[in-house]
Amino acid sequence: MTLITRRSLLIAGTATAGALLVPVGSATAAPTATGSQITVGSGETYELSSTTRVGRLTIADGGKVVAPDGHSVSLTVDGVETGQLLTGTGGTATLIQAGTYRGDVVLTVTAANEVTYQTLTFPFRQALYVDADGVARDKSVLAAVRGGRLTDTLARNVSITSTGECFDGVYVENGTYTLDRPTISLTGNGRCDFAGYGAAVVGHGSSTRLVVDGARIANKGVVRTGVISDGGAHVVVKNSTVRCRNGVLPADYRATVETPYMESVPWMLGLDGNVRATNLIGEHSTATYLNSTVFSETWGALSVEGGSGLKLTAINSHVGNTGEYGYGTYAIGDAVVRVLGCRFDVGSYATIIAGPAAVVHYGDSTAEAVAALDTELELGLGEAESASIPARSTVVNSGHFGYMFFGAGTLTLDGGTVVNSERATFLNKGQQTAITVDGSRGARLDPRDGIILQMIELDDPGPVAVDGKMMNVGVYTEPTDDPTKDASFDVTAVHTADSAARFTSIALRGDFYNGMRKGKNMVLTFEDSTLEGVISATRTRHRVSTIDAATFYELGIVTNTVQAAVNNGAIVRLNSGSTWTVTGTSHLTSLTLAADAAVRAPRGKRVTLTVDGKETALTPGAGYTGDLVLSVA
Numbered sequence: 001m002t003l004i005t006r007r008s009l010l011i012a013g014t015a016t017a018g019a020l021l022v023p024v025g026s027a028t029a030a031p032t033a034t035g036s037q038i039t040v041g042s043g044e045t046y047e048l049s050s051t052t053r054v055g056r057l058t059i060a061d062g063g064k065v066v067a068p069d070g071h072s073v074s075l076t077v078d079g080v081e082t083g084q085l086l087t088g089t090g091g092t093a094t095l096i097q098a099g100t101y102r103g104d105v106v107l108t109v110t111a112a113n114e115v116t117y118q119t120l121t122f123p124f125r126q127a128l129y130v131d132a133d134g135v136a137r138d139k140s141v142l143a144a145v146r147g148g149r150l151t152d153t154l155a156r157n158v159s160i161t162s163t164g165e166c167f168d169g170v171y172v173e174n175g176t177y178t179l180d181r182p183t184i185s186l187t188g189n190g191r192c193d194f195a196g197y198g199a200a201v202v203g204h205g206s207s208t209r210l211v212v213d214g215a216r217i218a219n220k221g222v223v224r225t226g227v228i229s230d231g232g233a234h235v236v237v238k239n240s241t242v243r244c245r246n247g248v249l250p251a252d253y254r255a256t257v258e259t260p261y262m263e264s265v266p267w268m269l270g271l272d273g274n275v276r277a278t279n280l281i282g283e284h285s286t287a288t289y290l291n292s293t294v295f296s297e298t299w300g301a302l303s304v305e306g307g308s309g310l311k312l313t314a315i316n317s318h319v320g321n322t323g324e325y326g327y328g329t330y331a332i333g334d335a336v337v338r339v340l341g342c343r344f345d346v347g348s349y350a351t352i353i354a355g356p357a358a359v360v361h362y363g364d365s366t367a368e369a370v371a372a373l374d375t376e377l378e379l380g381l382g383e384a385e386s387a388s389i390p391a392r393s394t395v396v397n398s399g400h401f402g403y404m405f406f407g408a409g410t411l412t413l414d415g416g417t418v419v420n421s422e423r424a425t426f427l428n429k430g431q432q433t434a435i436t437v438d439g440s441r442g443a444r445l446d447p448r449d450g451i452i453l454q455m456i457e458l459d460d461p462g463p464v465a466v467d468g469k470m471m472n473v474g475v476y477t478e479p480t481d482d483p484t485k486d487a488s489f490d491v492t493a494v495h496t497a498d499s500a501a502r503f504t505s506i507a508l509r510g511d512f513y514n515g516m517r518k519g520k521n522m523v524l525t526f527e528d529s530t531l532e533g534v535i536s537a538t539r540t541r542h543r544v545s546t547i548d549a550a551t552f553y554e555l556g557i558v559t560n561t562v563q564a565a566v567n568n569g570a571i572v573r574l575n576s577g578s579t580w581t582v583t584g585t586s587h588l589t590s591l592t593l594a595a596d597a598a599v600r601a602p603r604g605k606r607v608t609l610t611v612d613g614k615e616t617a618l619t620p621g622a623g624y625t626g627d628l629v630l631s632v633a
Contacts, residue, residue, distance in 0.1 A: 036056070038056070043063070046064070051106065051143075052107050057100070062098070072113075077105050110129075127144035130170070135151075155177070165190070166191050178210075178213065184217045186219045190224040196230060200225070213237075225276055229285045230282040236290070243296075243322075250263075256472060257472060269555075270348060270556055271300075272298055276299050279305055285311075290389070301320055313377065318342070320343075330354065339362045343394070356407055366391050405429060409434075419444070431458075438505065439505045453524075457516060503524075514536070514570050520567070522569065526572075531579070543558075571591075579597065589626070601632050602632070612627050
């Protein structure tokens with residue numbers, strides 16, 4: 001292991017002030033570089049040929065300090081990166097701002113680290129750049145790395161602080177590296193969390209193996225993300241705290257869904273905010289959070305955004321939002337998201353499932369489950385560390401909904417998972433689903449509003465093209481007409497694209513509503529389970545007639561009026577050992593009873609079934625289709 005001291009890395013590229021300033025262009029005055037100070041006048045542009053340290057730097061309005069082509073310059077004062085701001089909203093370049101900087105002033109010239117994302121190229125600057133050979137001195141702003149021990153494979157107890165914009169803490173590119181107990185604090189805006197421009201820690205490249213152990217990461221700023229895994233990287237964060245707070249958007253920023261320019265969450269998700277704590281992107285990247293605390297103020301804590309073959313895992317961690325709105329995890333594409341033994345305290349949703357083939361699992365952190373993940377994800381835990389991880393169940397506390405389906409996906413809840421939510425446990429916005437809840441080990445659903453599953457039409461108005469860009473200025477308008485029957489859609493049959501949910505060995509108390517206007521059935525299967533509640537086709541209405549960015553919080557919130565199905569069948573299968581206690585009028589299109597299944601009324605009441613208007617006996621082992629109405633009197 002090569003020991004690289006901060007002094008040797010820094011001093012090797014440091015010279016005196018007078019030898020470093022090269023005037024560029026047609027400046028009318030020469031630079032002032034006397035002793036340990038530099039003065040750059042108005043209209044002057046000076047190029048630094050290499051790193052320099054002075055006691056004072058003064059830049060007048062309109063003055064510029066730049067690096068040679070293929071290089072970047074970064075300013076640190078007393079070890080803190082500072083002074084650098086974006087030159088324009090939606091741009092990528094930064095510039096040291098006018099002002100006087102005193103203290104241990106270092107202007108570090110580094111080789112360019114240009115990262116291209118879609119249509120834009122971002123000129124990254126970072127305190128520590130690591131590649132396959134270890135720490136790259138020519139790309140690292142080592143004046144911003146304070147204290148601790150630094151080698152080609154390990155950084156221990158180092159501190160990185162930034163108050164400028166778009167400065168990264170650590171960037172690992174196709175290298176193997178460990179960050180042991182780092183402290184990273186970045187205050188000020190980033191620019192793009194799809195590329196990691198302005199993040200505390202970025203692992204990039206299919207050969208990257210990055211372990212972050214005992215970290216304390218605290219960021220504040222627009223898209224000033226804590227941890228990013230990209231481009232096939234394998235990132236493991238354990239025993240760490242990652243907290244990110246919102247910043248202030250530029251005054252002329254306009255919300256967009258175009259990801260190279262996106263700096264705030266699309267409000268159509270029912271959210272607000274402008275920073276995610278983490279992001280997982282690219283092809284076959286993985287991110288694992290073990291025994292860690294990960295919080296965003298709003299928007300999202302553990303995000304998965306784009307790419308394919310992505311795997312996000314949280315084990316025995318505390319995840320959530322400090323604000324009123326936000327999600328714990330996001331699952332898009334074919335991402336696999338696993339949450340084992342965690343506590344989620346979220347503003348809006350435990351997980352947004354955006355499909356089209358996402359797989360999400362909430363369960364217990366059993367020794368067997370952790371060992372399997374250690375092998376699959378190459379976590380490198382080993383027997384001793386694995387044995388020290390206590391088995392826990394997952395608990396979700398949500399200020400709004402439990403899980404929201406914005407796209408198709410598969411969701412499994414098992415073990416002792418408990419989901420407490422103010423509103424519906426499952427909010428399905430017109431998507432194909434495969435939900436499985438196994439209560440055999442104590443899993444429990446507790447929606448405070450009494451709704452377990454709510455199906456509605458997608459209430460996302462979508463972006464609108466403005467001057468060639470897709471902007472978030474759409475408006476959702478509540479339909480006022482009645483849905484029109486689609487004669488080609490069978491409300492009594494099970495279709496591949498339906499919303500399906502299966503419940504096993506669980507006691508449920510709550511309602512299931514299908515408020516779809518277009519062809520999609522709600523297919524519910526109960527095995528060895530009990531249910532007290534209503535299952536019905538409904539007509540839904542939002543609380544307001546229109547919803548825009550100012551009233552984003554109204555999305556997903558509806559009232560239900562039970563009625564006969566139009567294009568929204570309700571199909572119920574009561575399999576062996578299951579009992580449904582009907583607590584109110586329920587409109588179904590299919591009901592199947594196992595020989596030992598039962599449909600009952602609450603004590604002191606009686607339930608009756610009509611099929612196409614004709615009263616019909618409820619018989620164990622029978623099946624019914626048509627216009628079914630279960631009434632309680």
